[in-house]
Amino acid sequence: MYTAVIIGIGNVGTHLSRALQCSSEVSIVQYLNRSQLSEGELSKRIGSCEAQKFTTKWETIKEADCYFIAVKDDEIEACIEAIPFHQKIVAHTSGSIALSSCPKQKNAVFYPLQTFSKSKELNFNEIPICIETSENEVYKVIEKIAHSISKKVHYINSFQRRQLHLSAVFVCNFVNHMYHIGNELCIQNNIDSSILEALIQETAAKVKILSPKDAQTGPALRNDKSTLQNHEEMLEGYPKYIKIYRLLSSSIASLNHEN
C-alpha cells in the first residue's frame, strides 16, 4: 500500500480524494489545502472521518510515497518545488501542463479526463485516467494506483494530453454552453426547459453508436435556408447568440462539401 498526500482539494482534488479513499493501493495520510475550510465544507469534500488529516500549513507536510497535486495550473510547479522530501512520486492532475522535469522528484501525471463539480457525485471507475512518467518503475506504481480506482487507464504523453484537453473544451465546456443557450431561449419564452432533457440525453447517447459526423442532423446540414433564416430572425434580440448560430451553422454546412 502506498502512502499519499493530496495537495489541493478543489473540484478535482475532492473527487480524486473520494476515489483514492476507496483504493486498495493507497492510504491517504494528509490533505493539504492553501485556504482554511469550515468543518461542514471539509466534511462535504473529504468526509468527516478524514477531516483530522487536513491541514493548511505547508510546514507540517508529511512524508509519503506519492503526492497528488490538484491545484491551479500556474501553481503546480511551485508546489512540486515546495515538497521537502525528495525522490518521491509527485503527480499533477492537469490536462495542460507538461510532465515536470524537477530533478528532485519522480515526476508523473495523473490526469482524470472528466468535468468535476463539487455537488455532483461521480463514478470514478468509468473515468479515463491519463498517466505519464518518464521512469519505468514510477509508471508501474502510477498504473497500479490508477487501475485501483478506474477501469480506463491510458498512457498519454504531454503533447497528446494537451490536445485531449483542447478536445475536452469542445465536447464539455462548449457543449454545456449550448445547453445554457437552449435553456435561456426556453425560459425567456415561458417554456419549461426540462422538455429539452430527453433530447440532450439522446444526443449524447447517439454518439456511442454513430460517429458525430453520421449523427449530425438539423437545418444547417440539410441546407434548409428557410428555417435558417427564420431562426436568425427569432434571434434578433440576442446579438451574441445570432453570431454563434451563424458561425456554427456555416461550419456544419461546410461538412457537406468535405464529402
Next chain:
Amino acid sequence: MYTAVIIGIGNVGTHLSRALQCSSEVSIVQYLNRSQLSEGELSKRIGSCEAQKFTTKWETIKEADCYFIAVKDDEIEACIEAIPFHQKIVAHTSGSIALSSCPKQKNAVFYPLQTFSKSKELNFNEIPICIETSENEVYKVIEKIAHSISKKVHYINSFQRRQLHLSAVFVCNFVNHMYHIGNELCIQNNIDSSILEALIQETAAKVKILSPKDAQTGPALRNDKSTLQNHEEMLEGYPKYIKIYRLLSSSIASLNHEN
C-alpha cells in the same frame, strides 16, 4: 381504436411508425411515401409484416381517422391539401411549421422533440410529444394517442414550438458539431477519440442535476488566459475551429459579468 395513415417514412416517420405500431389507440392502415423503397429498406423502416401496407401512389390513399404527416417542411401544406377525405384529423410532425388552417381538415400538430437517425433505436416512451390543435374534440384524440406512446405529452402552441425547435438546434445539432470537432482533433493527433466518451456522457448527465449555468467549467469561465492562448495556438492549423473557439470562449466569459 383510431385508424391512421402515415405519410412520409423518413427519419421521423420511421420512428413514429414504429411507436404507433405498438399503440393500443392506433391501427395503422397505410404507409405512403413519395419514393419507392426496396423490400430490405422497407423491412428495416416499418418491419416486414407491415410492408404490404406500403404505397407510393397518392391515388390509392385510404380513408382513416388520422393522417400523420412526416414530410419535409416545405411539402407539408401540399400534403394536407392533397388528402381527398375531409374533416379528418391531420397532424404534421414539424417543429417549425405553424398549425395548418386548412378548412377541409381538423388540423393538429404532433411534434416529437427528438433527434432521429434511422440506424439508432429509440425509446419513444421518454420522448416529449408537443401537441397542438384549435379544437377541443381533436385535442382529446391527439392527447390520447400521444399518451399511448409517450409518458411526456405537452401542449405547446405554434410560437412556443418554433422557439423549442430553435433551442433544439443549440442543444442537439450544435452540440453534436462540438462532438465532431473534439473527435477530429483527437483523430488528427493519433489519439483514440473514445477516451472522450465518459466526458461526453457526464456533461449531459450533469445538467439533469445542475443548471447549465452552474455546471459550466473550463478555462473561459475561469478567465485562464494562459490556457486560452495555448489553445488558440494549438488551433492555428484550423481557421474554422479557431473562430468557434474564440466566439464561444468569449460568450462563456461574459456569463461572469452577468452575475
